[in-house]
Amino acid sequence: MAAFKHKGCIVTAVVIIVLIYLPGLSNGNHLERAALTELTELLAINQESGAPAPHLNLECVTEHCLAPSLACVENSNCRESINCAKDCMQAWDNDTTKQKLHIQNCTNICAFSYADEVYEKLMSCYTNYGCISFPPIPRMCLANDSIVPLKQLTIKNLAEQSWWVVKGLNEVYDCYPCQTIQFTQINSTLWDYIPQYEVYLRNGSLESITQHLPIPNQPPNSKNITFVYHDVGLKHSETWWLLNEADDKSWLAMYYCGNTLQWYYEGALVFARSRTLSDNFYQSISSTYKSVLGVDFSQFCSVYNSEDCPKRV
Template identity: 50%
Template structure:
């Protein structure tokens, strides 16, 4: 649920590689999106820039994202969902190789890229969990049944697994299918994030580096079924000048009993003011995993 944002910054890289030859300005902004400082790229990332342009996958990721990026100013959807969905397909189709990720890391670590602002919509500090839960309550494997963020939370065949690795930390492993540019599905299995062990009632806050960007994210555990069959959460995150929010409904079984949504819907309304009818349904019917 965290990678689509990365592709938006790739649109300018191909332009950057020919900046001096074409006497482009010191800083170039395309549409309403990110701006690239060419002097910064030349100082810190010139070799990686050349390597990216010569690499077929990295180059194709740039070209693909640039087409999505042209619609930035036209996209009036909340949190730029339309553009993010488009660039997400570019990243997962072309941008998973190390060359692409190294270049993204160089640009962001050296602040060669400035981002347009996506306003903060986080419900904090008005989140009021129904139950006092901790990281331990997430332990085990879950199927994601519904999601709130239209890009990050709505992937089909989505599972999450939480394993305690020591007294202070848990390992969070999401797996999901994402659409490629040809609309075929690709199973993502290479993401893992370390989360803190929390006491009941504490928020779960953690930071991580993913495909060249530093993220800071906070989860609010909201409610859990008495029999442990489902759990719900709300999260907010940020990276650069981008802010995002989302929420997941997770169950221990592939199919959640529809009768559970009466309590889930009431809990969301009470805890964070969200309407369960605004959530997407995730497709759990795929045979992408033998579970």
């Protein structure tokens, strides 16, 4: 994924444990009682596994999020998304990658495969009111305000053209096939950021994704691009550093860090005017990441952007 794509969609079966404690639910209709039985059994499986689980503030949920919680119980996609993510989380202790990349990839696929409006409303309510917290993934960001990019670039450099994503550092979020991005200025204070890419679903098929994310105009002389957006109901905060650009504007190198609740992530993207870049460009790109951040460019993936991909730019 690139920096913007469904990061941290990590709700497990225990997210819905709150329904067991909702006042009056046990005296509800047959559908509610059946759902309660199903969720109780699901919870028992999760408890036996010893997998980490989100923490829910029951008072918060009962006060603010009762309606979307009940809607999720009655919605097959919402239940399936939680079930799927619960299976992912059981491998938490076995995932030794620094950002729990295997867990994040697994839960990402769950969200792409099953999440719908009901699920998004549930997660939006839980996160907006602070009813939920996740098992933490520590912050591991290589950049800060003291780094010195090789060129002083702004969001306007990104908006000069549409881009293909040809290389990525984060193997979960930066390596989706057929990635393009566009920046369009809406007015003097707002930009429309449009990432497009393809994702794998749980059944192995590919689905094309298009997002429209609002980004405010950045302060003059800002060293980074900072913005907030919502994805599958989760609030994300991200900071981008634009590190270097080719003199002929054939490529642009960037690095990003972000988080959704207690899950932190980082990555880097190389944007290009064409689907691929010839090898002679990569010496300068590799030198950029090494000199500015100390990152080994050999860790980057090559993004699949063949002629099979939709032509968007």
